[in-house]
Amino acid sequence: MKVKNVLITGSTSGIGLGIAIEFAKSGYNLAFHGLEQNGAEIAAEIGKQYQIKTFFSPANLLVPAEISSMMKEASGHLGDIDILVNNAGIQYVSPVEDLPLHKWNDIINVNLTAAFCTSQAVWKSMKAKKWGRIINISSAHGLVASENKSAYVASKHGLIGLTKTLALEGANFGITVNAICPGFVKTPLVEKQIVDLAKQQNIPEADVIQKNILQKHAVKNFVRPEEIAALALFLASENASMITGVSMPVDGGWTAQ
Numbered sequence: 001m002k003v004k005n006v007l008i009t010g011s012t013s014g015i016g017l018g019i020a021i022e023f024a025k026s027g028y029n030l031a032f033h034g035l036e037q038n039g040a041e042i043a044a045e046i047g048k049q050y051q052i053k054t055f056f057s058p059a060n061l062l063v064p065a066e067i068s069s070m071m072k073e074a075s076g077h078l079g080d081i082d083i084l085v086n087n088a089g090i091q092y093v094s095p096v097e098d099l100p101l102h103k104w105n106d107i108i109n110v111n112l113t114a115a116f117c118t119s120q121a122v123w124k125s126m127k128a129k130k131w132g133r134i135i136n137i138s139s140a141h142g143l144v145a146s147e148n149k150s151a152y153v154a155s156k157h158g159l160i161g162l163t164k165t166l167a168l169e170g171a172n173f174g175i176t177v178n179a180i181c182p183g184f185v186k187t188p189l190v191e192k193q194i195v196d197l198a199k200q201q202n203i204p205e206a207d208v209i210q211k212n213i214l215q216k217h218a219v220k221n222f223v224r225p226e227e228i229a230a231l232a233l234f235l236a237s238e239n240a241s242m243i244t245g246v247s248m249p250v251d252g253g254w255t256a257q
């Protein structure tokens with residue numbers, strides 16, 4: 001069977017990198033993407049380690065023309081993208097009255113609009129082949145809200161709306177579209193929040209983790225990137241062909257409460 005091609009946005013850090021490594025272990029070809037300086041080296045190293053074809057793009061997801069070039073170049077290098085993981089995301093914590101409009105726009109553009117653009121770019125070939133997988137990394141914040149995260153929560157709820165709509169549009173063409181909703185994972189995105197909250201509240205970071213972060217989870221641990229990756233790998237498999245349009249929490253029981 002032909003080796004499938006996977007494109008994962010934001011795959012040179014955190015959760016995206018964890019997902020990329022799981023797909024690499026299973027022999028998929030990978031289009032890496034992200035703003036990290038060492039992105040090209042990460043892609044080359046993983047390609048060598050797992051003997052798979054890789055591609056890397058540093059496209060800025062705030063710029064639709066860069067997204068479009070990335071999608072064309074990735075399929076030019078690897079062939080049509082069979083599995084798209086919209087993972088890249090940003091956060092900005094602020095009470096609504098202080099949230100600058102440009103931060104709101106950036107969060108909506110990276111977390112939601114970019115996922116629309118990448119999905120649109122792969123749609124025609126997935127439809128023609130009658131096979132495709134789109135996996136959107138939303139958040140527990142796609143299902144419930146927290147104060148001071150209005151743009152992020154809105155973007156992640158929006159991503160679930162996009163997931164459901166594309167699931168319906170892809171249903172007759174073998175394309176499944178699902179969302180994964182992680183709880184807290186200790187990545188640069190969350191580490192920054194821990195540092196900022198510790199400064200704001202003048203308490204140790206360990207206390208922030210207990211008081212502000214893990215207090216949301218029923219299971220008092222961080223989620224590990226590998227746990228998100230294992231679900232993504234399953235959603236990409238043949239046995240997941242009847243799972244579409246759903247949003248799956250991997251959140252230590254946060255949204256059960």
Ligand code: NAD
Pocket residue numbers: 009010011012013014015016033034035036058059060061062087088089090110137138139140181182183184185186187188189190
């Ligand atoms: P991270 O900061 O480690 O990685 C984010 C990735 O997105 C990086 O590769 C970064 O370069 C890329 N990115 C950010 N802005 C970009 C832009 N303008 N253009 C191109 N690339 C850009 O964060 P993470 O925690 O691994 O987050 C991955 C996804 O998981 C995000 O969508 C995030 O919202 C979601 N998520 C994270 C958590 C968590 O606790 N870490 C929880 C729920 C959901």
